[in-house]
Amino acid sequence: MEKFLQKYREAGLKLTPQRIAILTFLDGNTGHPTAEEIFAAVRETHPTVSFATVYNTLQALKTRGQLTEVTINPERKHFDPNTEPHHHAMCSECDKIVDIFDDFSEALKLPKDVGAGFDGFSVTGNHVEFYGVCGDCTE
The missing domain is CATH 3.30.1490.190 (Ferric-uptake regulator, C-terminal dimerisarion domain)
Incomplete structure (x- = not known):
């Protein structure tokens, strides 16, 4: 787990428990989830997580090249952790x-x-x- 988290630390991402839950959900996920799907999944184990935290984390990962955005429908962006x-x-x-x-x-x-x-x-x-x-x- 430490090696997994180290790559995100090296990318300059502050690792809070909620962000770790988001990263864990994304790790190896080939389903190209939406922000809403990630939020629902993370909320099961972290009920206080906000949608803003999920969205901001996704944007931070995207900016750092740790995640790509895939768009079928402009109203529903999907995220791909495979870069x-x-x-x-x-x-x-x-x-x-x-x-x-x-x-x-x-x-x-x-x-x-x-x-x-x-x-x-x-x-x-x-x-x-x-x-x-x-x-x-x-x-």
Whole structure:
């Protein structure tokens, strides 16, 4: 547990009991939870936690590169604790998100003329989002 928390200390995050509960919930979580879902889960063990604490912690993690934000619906942001390069497939019906770890670098080609002001543009990374309807929602 100490090694787990050390990475957040090194990122400059003050570790309160409530923040530790949030971090523990996120650790290894592949469900891409929303702030509301994180709040509900953490509140079970920390009934005094506020939504503001959850939201502010998520923003602090995002700012420090410890979390990414994934948006299907602009009104419901999802959070991904996996900051390794990967892509997402998202169901537009149920908001389910799954990680895709394939490398699409070779398949993605920029046009020769990217646009004004982008002469000499060099790609340093990419992120692909696939939108559709999952098998559960099409049944």
